[in-house]
Amino acid sequence: MSSVVEGVTDQLAASASAGIPPDMLDGGLARDLADASLSVARRFQAGATMWCIAPQWEPHAHHMAVEFVHPVIMGKRALPAFALTDQDVVAQARSSVRPGDIVIAVAAADDRGVREVMRRIPAWGATSVWIGSGARPPSGAADHVLWIDDTNPLAPATGRFVIMYHLLWELTHVCFEHPGLLTPPPADECTDEVCITCSDEGRLAEVILAPTTAYGDALVRTATGEENIDVTLVAPVTPGDLVLVHAGSAITRLDPEQSR
Amino acid sequence: MTSADTERTGFLYPFIDADEHDPESLLADLAKSAQAKVHESSALQRSTLDECAELVASAGAQMAERFASGGRMYAFGNGGSSTDAATFAALFAQPITGRPLPAMNLAADQAVVTALGNDVGFELVFSRQIIAHASSRDIAVAMSTSGSSADLMMALGEASRRGLMTIGFAGYEGGQMATSSEVGYCFVVRSQSIHRIQESQALLGYQLWATVQQHLMPAESAPHRRGDTT
Numbered sequence: 001m002s003s004v005v006e007g008v009t010d011q012l013a014a015s016a017s018a019g020i021p022p023d024m025l026d027g028g029l030a031r032d033l034a035d036a037s038l039s040v041a042r043r044f045q046a047g048a049t050m051w052c053i054a055p056q057w058e059p060h061a062h063h064m065a066v067e068f069v070h071p072v073i074m075g076k077r078a079l080p081a082f083a084l085t086d087q088d089v090v091a092q093a094r095s096s097v098r099p100g101d102i103v104i105a106v107a108a109a110d111d112r113g114v115r116e117v118m119r120r121i122p123a124w125g126a127t128s129v130w131i132g133s134g135a136r137p138p139s140g141a142a143d144h145v146l147w148i149d150d151t152n153p154l155a156p157a158t159g160r161f162v163i164m165y166h167l168l169w170e171l172t173h174v175c176f177e178h179p180g181l182l183t184p185p186p187a188d189e190c191t192d193e194v195c196i197t198c199s200d201e202g203r204l205a206e207v208i209l210a211p212t213t214a215y216g217d218a219l220v221r222t223a224t225g226e227e228n229i230d231v232t233l234v235a236p237v238t239p240g241d242l243v244l245v246h247a248g249s250a251i252t253r254l255d256p257e258q259s260r
Numbered sequence: 261m262t263s264a265d266t267e268r269t270g271f272l273y274p275f276i277d278a279d280e281h282d283p284e285s286l287l288a289d290l291a292k293s294a295q296a297k298v299h300e301s302s303a304l305q306r307s308t309l310d311e312c313a314e315l316v317a318s319a320g321a322q323m324a325e326r327f328a329s330g331g332r333m334y335a336f337g338n339g340g341s342s343t344d345a346a347t348f349a350a351l352f353a354q355p356i357t358g359r360p361l362p363a364m365n366l367a368a369d370q371a372v373v374t375a376l377g378n379d380v381g382f383e384l385v386f387s388r389q390i391i392a393h394a395s396s397r398d399i400a401v402a403m404s405t406s407g408s409s410a411d412l413m414m415a416l417g418e419a420s421r422r423g424l425m426t427i428g429f430a431g432y433e434g435g436q437m438a439t440s441s442e443v444g445y446c447f448v449v450r451s452q453s454i455h456r457i458q459e460s461q462a463l464l465g466y467q468l469w470a471t472v473q474q475h476l477m478p479a480e481s482a483p484h485r486r487g488d489t490t
Contacts, residue, residue, distance in 0.1 A: 019305040019463045025295045034290035038283055059350065059365075063343035070339060072454040153356045157347055157469075159462030163301055166455040170297070171290045180280035 018158045024148060036129050036144035037168055041175030043102050043127050045182040050081035051096055051126075054106040055113050057156045058085050060165070064104060067169045076173050089113040090120070094206075094240075099125030099223055104168075106161050109137040118142050119254070123206040123242060125223030131164050205229065205250070207241045220245065301459045308449050308460040309467060316464065319445040320471025322425055326397050327476065331425075332362035334393065336386045336415060337403035341429075342367040344458055345403040348465040358473040364393075366415075386415035396423030403465075404428065405457045407435020407448070417442045429464065431457030 025033065040050070050068055054060035061083035068081035086092040090113060097103060103126050107114040114130070118141050121128040130142035133150040146168075148160055155161070175181065205220035205227075217228035218237055222245065229245050231237050234253040243250035280286075309316075323333070333352060335345035345365055352363035366389050367373060376385045390400060400419035402412040407430025416426045420442035427445045428437035434448040449460040 018466055019309070020298060020302045020459065022299045022302040024302070025291075025298050030291035030295045031287065033294050034287045037290055038287060057347060057350070059343035059346035062346070063340050066339050066343070072340070154351070154466065157351045157462065158466050159301070159305065159459040162344070162462055163298065163455075163459045166459065167294045167297060170455070171294060174290060174293070175286070178280055178283075178286055181283045181286055 018152060018154070020158070020160055020163055024160070024163075027149070029146065029148070032144060032146055033164070033167055034171060036146060037171030038175050038181065039127055039144060040102055040129065040168065041172045042182050042184060043100060044079050044172070045176075046100055048080075048101045048127075049096075049098070050079065050102040050104060051093060052081060052083045052104050052106075053085075053089050053093065053114060053117065054083075055089055055111055056107060057161075058083075060106040060156065060161055061085055063162065064106070064165045067165060071169075071173075073173075077176065090116045090240075093117045094120070094124075097124045097126050099225065101126045102129065103127070104129040104131070104165075105142075106131045106156070106165070108132055109135050109141075115141070116256075119242060120204075120206055122204040123220075123222055129168070131161055133160065202244045202246055202251070204254075205243050205245045207231075207237045207239050207243065210237050210239060211235070218250070220250075297456075301456050304449065304451055304456050305460045305463045308447075308464060311450075312447050312464060315445055315447060316467050316471055319427060320468055321475055323399055323468070324472045324475030326399055326425055327361050327472065329397055331395070331397035331399060332364065333399040333401060334364050334366050334386075334390065334419075335401040335403065336366035336389075336412065337429075338409055338411065340454075340458055341403040341405060341461075344461060344465070345401065347462070348401065348403065348469070351466065351469045352472070355469070355473070359476050361472070361476075383410045383414050386411050387418040390415050390418045390422065390424070394419060394422055394424055399425045399427065401427045402429065402437070403461060404435070404437065405431040405454045407432065407437040407446075413437070413440065413442075416440070420444070429461045431461075 052061040052064040065081040065083040068079040070078065084092045084096060093103065103117060103121060105114045105117065109132060118128055118130060128142040129144040129146065130137060131146045133148040133155045136147050137145060146164055148155065150160060203222050205222045207218050207220050208226065209219040211218050211231060215232060218231045219226060220229050220243065230249040231243065234243055234250045237243065237253065242254040244252045333349065335349040336342065337345040346368065349363040349365040352361045354360060366386050372389065373385050376388050380388060400416060402416050404412050407428065413436055416428060420426050426443050428443040429447050430437045431449045431451055431454065434446055437443045437446045438448055447464050449457045451457050
């Protein structure tokens with residue numbers, strides 16, 4: 001038997017069990033989904049736009065966007081959501097995403113474009129959701145990792161991903177019924193004079209413009225906006241590089257593909 | 261009070277919700293509700309596959325014959341269903357395993373869709389493409405939840421008159437697709453929820469693709485046709 005025949009025969013044998021298993025959300029995934037939904041609802045409430053990417057299965061990006069823009073249930077809020085489907089998804093996301101926005105991906109853990117987008121999320125000040133199956137992305141790769149325990153490479157075509165973002169949409173709208181919970185709890189706010197969260201310690205930044213002179217500043221983008229920083233410790237830098245900023249200086253440059 | 265009760269009556273007591281600051285009970289409700297919906301969708305997928313098993317087998321066999329004789333497939337739908345039609349077409353055209361087959365998503369070209377929508381009306385965006393592209397050995401697949409969208413019914417009618425094999429995916433009780441003589445095969449997902457219908461339609465599509473692949477496998481007596489000289 002040729003390997004192609006074997007492959008398809010295996011696939012067919014697997015297709016009987018290809019559907020959504022009743023226990024798909026067990027083992028913590030239901031709670032991850034609930035957390036993601038509250039987080040997405042809070043961001044929308046504060047004015048976020050959602051950016052949807054799915055480079056390997058582009059229709060999922062469009063499906064997520066239309067779900068939020070044009071709800072299937074009449075009377076539910078229409079929310080701003082766009083599919084990003086350019087070939088260079090990093091460049092398209094870079095120019096689109098604003099601080100406070102939501103980036104949601106349906107992609108395998110080894111998708112290079114999505115990994116590059118996710119690495120930049122802290123510098124762009126966005127919230128990230130990553131839906132997928134198979135090998136998991138590294139811990140902390142996104143704010144909300146909604147991972148399905150399934151090794152079938154065709155899982156994206158069996159309804160398993162569709163139900164994940166359908167549920168995310170449904171639960172997000174349930175959260176809107178609880179206005180008291182839509183503003184982050186006081187614990188998330190910082191009022192102390194010196195605290196780790198608000199201190200200058202190791203904030204991620206993406207270089208927008210490299211210095212034009214040997215000792216000039218670089219213009220970078222961080223979660224809180226644009227700023228000029230000293231980059232002599234890590235020079236030379238080029239636009240798109242990620243650096244850690246401490247007290248107005250770049251102290252480290254993060255190599256491409258280095259995990260978050 | 262359950263979350264369902266809160267949803268129905270929350271607007272009567274806005275002060276209760278506005279005073280709510282601990283998300284724990286909401287998060288627990290959300291998780292439980294998500295699990296219940298997964299159970300529901302999983303059961304619906306199974307009952308749908310059971311009910312449609314014979315239809316999938318015969319539609320898959322006929323599709324395979326058409327592909328084998330050089331036919332191609334056009335998939336189309338509206339909104340979320342248009343993206344599910346695109347996923348379905350991609351499964352045929354660029355499968356990770358098995359034989360790639362010619363399959364197009366008729367909502368993919370914004371120039372064509374907007375030109376037709378603007379010039380001749382939205383109801384004709386797919387049927388006009390069938391007129392332009394199709395031959396009698398081709399396959400038309402319309403994905404819908406209502407089963408009655410005007411643009412899909414127009415396209416299926418056009419396809420049927422031109423000798424194409426016509427397939428409709430519907431929800432609820434099947435809508436017009438279930439009774440139309442212009443729809444050769446109608447797969448109905450018996451649910452009232454658009455989301456649950458789409459989730460079962462995805463698996464139906466996957467099953468249809470798997471059946472077609474099975475029919476297009478070379479006979480086992482001649483498995484080493486090319487590139488297998490060692």
